[in-house]
Amino acid sequence: MSNIVKLAALTFAASAVMATVPAVAAAPVKIGFITTLSTPAGYIGEDLRDGFELAVKQGNGALGGVPVDLIIEDDGLKPANAKQIADRLVQSGVKLFTGVNFSNVLAAVVPGVIKAGDFYVSANPGPSVFAGAKCDPNYFVASYQNDAFHTAGGVAANELGFKRMVVLAPDYQAGRDAIAGFKRTYKGQVLAEIYTKLDQSDFSVEIARIRSLAPDAIYQFHPGGAGINFAKQYAAAGLGKTIPMLMPGFSMDARMLAATGGAAEGFYTTGIWSVAMDNPASKKFVQDFKAAYNRIPTDYAMQAYDTANWIASGLKAVNGDLSKADAFRSAMRKADFKSLRGKFSLNTNQHPIQDLYLMQIVKGADGQLEPKVVRKVVVDDRDAYASECKMPK
Amino acid sequence: MTLLIEQLLNGLQFGAMLFMLAAGLTLIFGIMGVVNLTHGSFYMVGAYCAAFALGHTGSFAAAVVAALLGAGVYGLLIEITVIRRLYQRDHLYQVLATFGLILFSNEAVSLVFGRRPPLVDTPAVLQGALTLAPGLDYPIIRLAFIAIGAMVAIGLWWLVNRTRVGMLVRAGADDREMVSALGVDIRRLYTLIFGLGALLCGLAGVMAAPLLAVEIGMGERVLITTFVVIVIGGVGSVRGALVGALLVGMVDSLGRAFLPQLLERLLTPDIATPLAAGLASASIYLLMAMVLIVRPLGLFSARG
Numbered sequence: 001m002s003n004i005v006k007l008a009a010l011t012f013a014a015s016a017v018m019a020t021v022p023a024v025a026a027a028p029v030k031i032g033f034i035t036t037l038s039t040p041a042g043y044i045g046e047d048l049r050d051g052f053e054l055a056v057k058q059g060n061g062a063l064g065g066v067p068v069d070l071i072i073e074d075d076g077l078k079p080a081n082a083k084q085i086a087d088r089l090v091q092s093g094v095k096l097f098t099g100v101n102f103s104n105v106l107a108a109v110v111p112g113v114i115k116a117g118d119f120y121v122s123a124n125p126g127p128s129v130f131a132g133a134k135c136d137p138n139y140f141v142a143s144y145q146n147d148a149f150h151t152a153g154g155v156a157a158n159e160l161g162f163k164r165m166v167v168l169a170p171d172y173q174a175g176r177d178a179i180a181g182f183k184r185t186y187k188g189q190v191l192a193e194i195y196t197k198l199d200q201s202d203f204s205v206e207i208a209r210i211r212s213l214a215p216d217a218i219y220q221f222h223p224g225g226a227g228i229n230f231a232k233q234y235a236a237a238g239l240g241k242t243i244p245m246l247m248p249g250f251s252m253d254a255r256m257l258a259a260t261g262g263a264a265e266g267f268y269t270t271g272i273w274s275v276a277m278d279n280p281a282s283k284k285f286v287q288d289f290k291a292a293y294n295r296i297p298t299d300y301a302m303q304a305y306d307t308a309n310w311i312a313s314g315l316k317a318v319n320g321d322l323s324k325a326d327a328f329r330s331a332m333r334k335a336d337f338k339s340l341r342g343k344f345s346l347n348t349n350q351h352p353i354q355d356l357y358l359m360q361i362v363k364g365a366d367g368q369l370e371p372k373v374v375r376k377v378v379v380d381d382r383d384a385y386a387s388e389c390k391m392p393k
Numbered sequence: 394m395t396l397l398i399e400q401l402l403n404g405l406q407f408g409a410m411l412f413m414l415a416a417g418l419t420l421i422f423g424i425m426g427v428v429n430l431t432h433g434s435f436y437m438v439g440a441y442c443a444a445f446a447l448g449h450t451g452s453f454a455a456a457v458v459a460a461l462l463g464a465g466v467y468g469l470l471i472e473i474t475v476i477r478r479l480y481q482r483d484h485l486y487q488v489l490a491t492f493g494l495i496l497f498s499n500e501a502v503s504l505v506f507g508r509r510p511p512l513v514d515t516p517a518v519l520q521g522a523l524t525l526a527p528g529l530d531y532p533i534i535r536l537a538f539i540a541i542g543a544m545v546a547i548g549l550w551w552l553v554n555r556t557r558v559g560m561l562v563r564a565g566a567d568d569r570e571m572v573s574a575l576g577v578d579i580r581r582l583y584t585l586i587f588g589l590g591a592l593l594c595g596l597a598g599v600m601a602a603p604l605l606a607v608e609i610g611m612g613e614r615v616l617i618t619t620f621v622v623i624v625i626g627g628v629g630s631v632r633g634a635l636v637g638a639l640l641v642g643m644v645d646s647l648g649r650a651f652l653p654q655l656l657e658r659l660l661t662p663d664i665a666t667p668l669a670a671g672l673a674s675a676s677i678y679l680l681m682a683m684v685l686i687v688r689p690l691g692l693f694s695a696r697g
Contacts, residue, residue, distance in 0.1 A: 038500075039610065043508045171670040193662075194653070195670035199614050201605050202410075204403040204535065205649045212396045228510060228606035236515065236532045236604065238522050259510040259606060295509075 028067035029320045031311070032089040033099035034082050034109060037074040041224055043255050044101045044300050045074070048123050050293050051301030052098070055308030058288070063308060064316030075100070079108035090116045095322040098307055101300065103127040103146065103174065114138045117325065121332075123307040124300060126351055128177070132385035135349040137392055138325075140332055142307040144272055145351045145383035146174070147181040149248035152270040152356035153219055154185030156377045157246055159358070160268070162217040163188045166210050168230075169221045171195040178221040178248070184384075191215050196222070203230050207237045217244040220251065227251045228259045235263035244268060249371065252361065253298040257369055265369055269359045273302050273341050274371045276364060282340040296370075302340050309337040347382050349389035356381050395529040400650040401643070406535045408642025409542025413597035414615060415622040415634040416549055417590020423629015424565040425583050427476055428484050430491040432619065433612025434498035435591040439464035439598025440607045441502055444511035447602075453516035460599035461592055467498075468591020472584050480583070499609050508609065513602040538600050545593065549631050562586065566629040618645075621677050625684045627691030636692055641677050648676035 033052065035045035049072060061067055071089060075082035082100065086109045089097070095118045100106045103125040113120045114136045126145040130136070157165060167182060167190055169175030179193055191213050194206050210218055222230045231252065234240055240263060249271030257264055275286050275296055285305060289297040297305075310332065317331030318324045335346045345353045356378040359371035418432045442463030443456040450456075471494060479487045519537050522530035553559035561582050564572045573579040605611065622641050626633025653669040660668065684692060 042503070042609075043510075046508065171667075171674070192653075193666055195666065197649075197670075197674050201611070201614055202403075202407060204406065205400060205646045208396060208399045208403060209650060211399075225510065225606035225608045225611065228608075229604070232606075233604055236520075236534060238530060238532075255509055259512050261512045261514050 028061075028069040029063075029096065029315060029322060030069045030071055030089075030094045032086065032094040032097040033070050033072045034075050034085050034089075034097065034105075035072070035099040036077045036101050036105070037072075039077045041077055041101070044124070044298075045099075047255075047298045047301040048099055048101055048304040051289070051297060051304030052123070052308045054285075054289055054292055054301075055305050055312070057292070059312065064312035064314070066312075066315040066320035068315070072099070075105055077102060077105065079105050083108040083112060086112050090118060095119065096121070096311065098123050098311070099304075101125065106130075110136075110139060119322070119325075119328065119332075121307055121311055123304045126383075128383075128385050131349050131351050131383050132388035133390075135389035135391055137329060137350075139350060140310075140346075141351045142310055143303040143352070144354070145385065146177060147184075147383060148272070148354075148356060148381055149250065149270050150178045150181030150221070151185045151384075152358075152378050152381065153246055153248060154182045154187075155356075156268065156270055156358040157182075157217065157219060158185070158187050159375075159377060160217070160244075160246070162215075162244070162246070164191050164215045165189070165217055165219055166192050166194065166213055166215045167219045168194040168196060168206060170198045170200070170226065172198050174223075175221060182219050186219075188216075196226075200226065201229050203233050204237070207234055207239060210243065211237070211239060215243060217246055219246045221248055222251055224256070228256050231256075231260045231267070232263045240266065246270070249274075249299055249359070252371075253300070254296040254370075255298060257361065257371075258296075262369070264361045265363070267361045268374075269361065269371050270377065271299060271357055271359055271371065272354055273299055274357065274359050274373055276370050276372045277340075277342075278373075279340070279342050281338055282342075285340050306337070306339050306341070306344070309339075310335060313337040343380075347386045348391055349383070349386040350391070351383055351386065353380050353382050355379055395526060396650075398526070399529060399531065400646055402531055402535070402539070403650075404643035404646035405639070406538050406542075406642070407646055408639040409539050410597055410601060411615070411619060411622050411642055412542050412635055412638035413545055413593050413600075414619045415626070415638050416545065416631055417586075417593045418619055419623040419626065419629055419631065419634045420562065420566075420586050421590050422623060424562060424569070424586060425476075425480065426569070427479065428487045428491065429476070429590075430488060430616065431471060431494040431498065432590065432594060433614075433616035434495055435464045435468050435594035435612070436598045436601075436615065437502060437607075437609070437612040438467045438498065439595030440513075440602045440605075440611065441506050441511070441598075442595070443599040443602045444513045444607045445506060447513055448511060456513075456602070457596075457599050460595040460602075462595075464595025464598060465588050465592040468594070469584065469588045471591075472587040476587065477580070477583075495613060498612075503609050510606050510608040513607055515603040519603070534603060538604075541596070541600060545596070546635050553631055558582070558585065618677065621681050623691075625681050625691055627688075627694030630691075630693040633691055633693035640680065644676050644680050645673075648673045652676075 037045040073085045082105045097113050098121045101124045106125045119138045122141040124143050126141045131145050169178045246268040249269045313336045314328050314332040318328045347353050358374045358377045362372050364370040421429050439460040443460035446459030447456040519534040522532050622637040626637030652673050656665040656669045
């Protein structure tokens with residue numbers, strides 16, 4: 001008798017357990033995560049990957065209750081490599097892609113993916129081409145349109161009362177876009193536009209010119225190592241204290257900040273998020289990320305985490321069945337997830353409508369430098385290209 | 394006027410940095426006949442070792458020692474394991490092997506030190522700026538860079554012109570086979586030169602570390618410019634490397650400093666700005682082309 005009772009209890013327990021597991025015992029959904037893990041820019045790819053994986057880990061290997069299988073590939077910062085990898089994955093039946101961290105690589109990957117009827121969700125770049133005339137129903141951007149930080153920079157410069165400014169960027173497309181974006185909203189006088197060499201590591205010459213022009217402030221965009229160099233040398237030349245520097249947040253991310261030391265103190269940045277942002281979800285994310293990887297998350301990690309949670313909302317709606325493309329798309333369009341930025345909604349071109357902040361790099365509670373929000377400079381920023389986008393249903 | 398002096402100093406400082414890298418490269422290329430693309434990696438290894446030592450001891454002296462040791466030992470290791478097998482081979486093999494070594498070095502450094510660029514603070518004695526003239530403050534670290542470059546130049550001049558090793562180096566640059574036929578252990582001389590070249594890269598690495606980002610691939614960025622320097626100066630000549638480095642440093646710095654303003658006076662801004670940026674980027678290659686038209690072997694070629 002007691003055996004029968006035990007058996008019954010066990011069966012009951014087992015059925016209870018099974019009931020909580022989603023009915024999809026099918027193979028996990030494959031997500032192609034193509035990013036740059038090698039080369040000096042590899043740290044950006046690492047943070048994208050780790051941010052995304054953190055969300056998957058927190059879901060116990062699932063996003064929105066749907067088990068996922070992340071296929072992580074290194075593109076080596078070469079568009080051709082990335083395109084090959086994407087084509088191979090598309091052929092092997094992967095229907096959902098993300099991860100790319102550079103605009104030029106993205107431009108090589110996206111057309112092939114959307115042509116096959118598959119989905120791409122950008123965790124970092126938002127080049128103008130895909131925001132305007134070439135927008136696509138299967139292409140979503142979780143991060144920002146590339147111009148957003150720069151146009152916000154112009155607004156911030158106006159608000160900070162900088163009347164005469166010098167602007168600097170490397171001599172390539174993104175550098176020219178940065179300066180054009182800044183000038184679109186900046187109302188003061190641009191004393192000089194200085195274009196640096198793409199591989200330049202010493203900026204003494206440009207810094208001497210800035211000193212001689214004596215502007216109210218400078219706006220500069222130099223990603224990666226060049227940005228670290230510029231900030232260090234600017235401070236070493238003694239200008240850090242006299243001529244304020246304003247820059248897009250990705251010109252001084254957490255890793256760059258760590259490599260710049262005290263040199264960056266007092267600089268202004270624009271951005272969509274900061275580790276110091278005061279909202280519970282964001283605070284928890286920073287804590288969890290630190291616990292999991294023993295470092296401070298960058299914006300890239302935040303964007304990837306948001307991307308993962310956005311994808312989770314889509315997968316949940318179709319129960320992991322990506323062949324229901326229309327259902328997945330309309331679920332994604334709802335953007336029904338909790339963004340670490342607080343506010344997040346989608347424009348008609350499937351790029352974010354979001355707030356942009358002015359931040360200043362100051363010492364936090366633990367004595368470490370971090371970007372602290374000074375104030376919101378743009379509310380519900382929409383990019384300038386959405387009007388050119390005729391989004392098919 | 395002060396701006397011009399400041400820009401000249403900037404050119405001098407860039408030249409000093411290029412000289413430290415080019416001196417070793419020109420000897421290796423000129424005497425050993427090896428096209429060594431790995432040269433920039435020694436610079437990176439030096440900078441990383443310096444950052445590592447500074448991070449763990451907090452002493453800049455320790456960083457200097459670590460950079461010199463690290464780069465020097467890595468150079469010797471590369472010479473003994475790889476380069477030594479390539480002396481008799483065609484330049485193409487050397488280019489392939491040393492290019493492979495660049496990739497190897499980059500990955501090895503990121504495995505050992507991690508991908509996060511380490512922080513190197515300017516040591517307290519080199520912080521701040523020195524007032525050279527009214528209205529002309531120049532960072533002390535850059536002045537130190539120029540001084541060290543000058544010291545290296547004097548030291549190398551002494552080594553090449555006043556010592557037995559230097560005599561062999563000069564003889565080796567002129568006629569390798571003859572030196573070897575006279576019973577000189579040319580293999581040991583080669584190892585020595587290679588190690589010395591790597592050591593100088595390490596020195597440049599530790600000096601650059603407080604000014605520049607210490608990052609993977611930092612060596613490749615300066616490598617091409619360094620080759621331009623030795624081609625202008627003449628392969629195998631330390632004097633050529635010095636003159637070439639100063640020329641390249643000046644032309645690059647002054648080009649970036651004054652071309653934009655010059656062109657803006659002549660042309661409309663939307664033509665002048667991109668043109669100036671392009672010309673400034675190309676200036677050192679134009680210089681090289683002009684030097685080669687007049688002196689096809691470079692200014693002070695050891696084999697002229």
